[in-house]
Amino acid sequence: MTGWKGALCGGLAGLGLSAAVVAADFPPVDLARAEEINMGRCFLCHGAEGESSTALYPRLAGQHYQYIAKQLADFKSGKRKSDTMVNMSAELTEDEMLALGVYFEQKPTRPQEVKDGELAAVGQFIFRRGNEYAGVAACATCHGEKGLGTSQLPRLAGQVPQYTESQLRSFNKRERTNDNAIMHSIASKLSELEIKAVALYISSLN
Known part of the structure; x- marks a missing residue:
């Protein structure tokens, strides 16, 4: 892989086509x-x-x-x-x-400042452990302990909390019409407090 990528980079540079990116992971x-x-x-x-x-x-x-x-x-x-x-x-x-x-x-990421530490602590609990009493699975099970996701599942770390809240509500109401099956079953069991808490905690991750 290194050989053809190196050759391609060199060829593009020689042609002045710096617009193309070739990297190990992309x-x-x-x-x-x-x-x-x-x-x-x-x-x-x-x-x-x-x-x-x-x-x-x-x-x-x-x-x-x-x-x-x-x-x-x-x-x-x-x-x-x-x-x-x-x-x-x-x-x-x-x-x-x-x-x-x-x-x-490839753009730089950064966590958001969290002003309500107690609410974020509730979110951390839900994110890492879920809520066994309500049947809510831990977010980290699919999205990773640091919320970095995978190529198939979205990165959550650093996400705008209001956006995360809106998506969880959309999954709950089935207004989000893709990726809905699993997320509906989770979002439908979250309380409003838990939605706000987990969204706030997610925003603090990087």
């Missing part, structure tokens, strides 16, 4: 095109560095590129509902979706 994509798309449409909600421009929208920085590409494809197909994102993804190609995923995954 597929070769056109980062210049991804940046163009981001600055043309994504940054208004998600921020120039994927840091989220407001509390309403998710942070994309550090999110797994496979997950971002899948969500964009789901928006485009209508599998995941959102008037805004359906429109934003309508003309994206598979290559562009993949490029955007790689672009945002």
Whole structure:
């Protein structure tokens, strides 16, 4: 793998095509095109560095590129509902979706400051241990002890708490129309306090 990647990097550099990225953990994509798309449409909600421009929208920085590409494809197909994102993804190609995923995954991440330590402590308990009395599984079981997720499951660490809250409520009400089966069974058993607590704790992870 190192040989062909090295040759490709050298060839691109010789042609002046620095837009393509080739790294050990990422597929070769056109980062210049991804940046163009981001600055043309994504940054208004998600921020120039994927840091989220407001509390309403998710942070994309550090999110797994496979997950971002899948969500964009789901928006485009209508599998995941959102008037805004359906429109934003309508003309994206598979290559562009993949490029955007790689672009945002490489952006720096940072935890959010938590001002309510007691509420965050409740969230930590739910995240790590769940709630056996309500049948709630620990978030860490799927998303990892540090909330870093996998290529198939989203990174939660550092996510905007209000966005995490809104998604848990959407799963509970089945308004989130993709990735719903497992998450509905969990979200439907969370109390409002637990939703706020776990979302706050998640935001403090990095």
